[in-house]
Amino acid sequence: MSSTVKKTGRKASSKPRKSAAVDTTPAVEIIVSEAVAGAHVTNAQLIERRNAAVPRGVASAAPIYAKYAENAELWDVDGNRFIDFVGGIGVLNTGHRHPKVVEAAKAQEDHYTHTSFQVVPYEPYIELAEKLNAIAPGDAPKKTLLVTTGAEAVENAVKIARAATGRPGVIAFTGGYHGRTLLTLGMTGKVSPYKKDVGPFPADVFRAPFPSARDGITVDDAIIGLKNLFLTDAQPSRVACMIIEPVLGEGGYTPVPFEMMQQLRAICDEHGIVLIADEVQAGFGRTGTWFAIEHSGVVPDLITVAKSMAGGYPLAGVIGRADLMDAMEPGGLGGTYGGNPVACAAALAAIKAIEDEGLLARSTKMGEMLKARFAEIGARSAPYRFWDIRGLGAMVAVEFVTDFVSAKPDADFTKRVIAHALKRGLLLLSCGMHGNALRVMVPLTASDAIVEEGLAIFEVAVNAAIAEEV
Numbered sequence: 001m002s003s004t005v006k007k008t009g010r011k012a013s014s015k016p017r018k019s020a021a022v023d024t025t026p027a028v029e030i031i032v033s034e035a036v037a038g039a040h041v042t043n044a045q046l047i048e049r050r051n052a053a054v055p056r057g058v059a060s061a062a063p064i065y066a067k068y069a070e071n072a073e074l075w076d077v078d079g080n081r082f083i084d085f086v087g088g089i090g091v092l093n094t095g096h097r098h099p100k101v102v103e104a105a106k107a108q109e110d111h112y113t114h115t116s117f118q119v120v121p122y123e124p125y126i127e128l129a130e131k132l133n134a135i136a137p138g139d140a141p142k143k144t145l146l147v148t149t150g151a152e153a154v155e156n157a158v159k160i161a162r163a164a165t166g167r168p169g170v171i172a173f174t175g176g177y178h179g180r181t182l183l184t185l186g187m188t189g190k191v192s193p194y195k196k197d198v199g200p201f202p203a204d205v206f207r208a209p210f211p212s213a214r215d216g217i218t219v220d221d222a223i224i225g226l227k228n229l230f231l232t233d234a235q236p237s238r239v240a241c242m243i244i245e246p247v248l249g250e251g252g253y254t255p256v257p258f259e260m261m262q263q264l265r266a267i268c269d270e271h272g273i274v275l276i277a278d279e280v281q282a283g284f285g286r287t288g289t290w291f292a293i294e295h296s297g298v299v300p301d302l303i304t305v306a307k308s309m310a311g312g313y314p315l316a317g318v319i320g321r322a323d324l325m326d327a328m329e330p331g332g333l334g335g336t337y338g339g340n341p342v343a344c345a346a347a348l349a350a351i352k353a354i355e356d357e358g359l360l361a362r363s364t365k366m367g368e369m370l371k372a373r374f375a376e377i378g379a380r381s382a383p384y385r386f387w388d389i390r391g392l393g394a395m396v397a398v399e400f401v402t403d404f405v406s407a408k409p410d411a412d413f414t415k416r417v418i419a420h421a422l423k424r425g426l427l428l429l430s431c432g433m434h435g436n437a438l439r440v441m442v443p444l445t446a447s448d449a450i451v452e453e454g455l456a457i458f459e460v461a462v463n464a465a466i467a468e469e470v
């Protein structure tokens with residue numbers, strides 16, 4: 001067992017950062033393992049070791065290696081400081097290592113870390129299920145299944161819908177992302193890189209159109225497309241469920257128009273189809289409400305959750321109408337690690353932090369601020385590039401094009417902005433079918449000062465990417 005040693009960190013710099021001379025490590029005691037404390041390992045060394053040891057299919061957006069992180073800041077092994085607008089892909093609405101989350105996880109670790117809920121159950125699972133049942137929209141009695149990853153939550157939601165309806169069909173939407181396992185890949189609506197070379201995909205998964213201003217697809221067109229699907233391929237009485245992200249995540253941070261969500265609800269009711277809201281990315285305050293679907297007033301039958309629910313611990317779940325959730329036989333749901341007690345304790349603390357710190361209201365305010373600041377930055381730097389600034393609450397994205405006349409998506413420009421931002425100490429991640437949108441997943445606990453500092457770096461990065469072209 002490796003012991004730990006304490007290293008006293010230096011004071012954090014408020015400068016955008018990097019220079020070997022700039023003192024940028026955090027003003028806290030960092031506890032590192034002896035192996036790391038003894039020999040300083042560099043980003044360059046880790047890149048080399050990683051290339052030899054890890055398959056290239058696991059891509060990483062940033063060529064840096066984490067050493068320490070706190071709230072919306074992260075330091076790499078070379079001592080560089082970054083403002084984190086990515087939050088481990090939308091997992092950290094309550095920030096890196098929220099003190100209450102860490103405290104709850106540590107307290108749980110002092111009791112037991114794993115028994116398997118299917119062998120010896122425990123209270124944190126039940127308490128979390130009760131909490132999720134209480135905050136999910138709708139008055140019908142609810143129950144919650146806990147699993148480990150978002151894809152696993154989606155797979156289980158489909159299983160529950162199939163068992164409850166006795167039907168096989170699944171309808172997903174263009175641009176939707178639901179995971180990388182084989183069933184969820186069938187539902188994920190993007191070929192490269194996710195689906196490339198790994199088919200065939202499961203049968204009875206159908207795709208309906210998602211409205212798109214870019215492609216001239218209106219809500220009416222999308223609904224006609226769905227109804228045509230019922231005529232051409234998907235017999236409605238054989239469809240178990242329809243799954244939709246109330247705000248497309250990987251697909252580009254595009255909210256489902258509320259009237260579309262309402263029409264989907266009516267269509268599902270008409271045909272006895274289970275409506276699943278995939279809230280893995282949009283849930284837990286990202287959009288200013290617990291769940292993004294609440295904005296439309298629609299109550300889904302099942303909700304898949306993960307990411308920011310547990311403040312950085314691997315935990316996911318399906319929350320749903322009790323009558324549907326009870327469709328499967330005992331033993332049909334679960335998995336060795338599902339609802340890990342440490343992750344449950346962390347989730348209860350993260351949810352409490354969202355409540356105690358008013359993070360839903362904070363998300364709405366932060367979203368307004370982000371949109372206004374992106375509009376200003378766009379107007380100052382390159383208005384013809386900023387095609388769209390969109391989102392709900394603090395789930396905001398900026399979409400870049402080559403110019404407003406052709407409105408051609410510009411993934412290359414987006415990549416260069418990300419690279420320039422990284423060099424200057426800001427972590428950004430793209431999204432969208434064309435890879436030309438930047439999404440903001442900064443912790444809702446981040447101070448205005450940190451968000452502003454990140455936005456200032458973003459503006460410099462945009463200007464640097466433009467300067468390269470002239």
Ligand code: PMP
Nearest residue numbers: 149150151177178179249280281
């Ligand atoms: N659904 C949505 C909406 C997601 O954003 C993701 C992950 N980005 C998933 C499902 C899959 O989650 P995981 O990566 O935990 O399997």
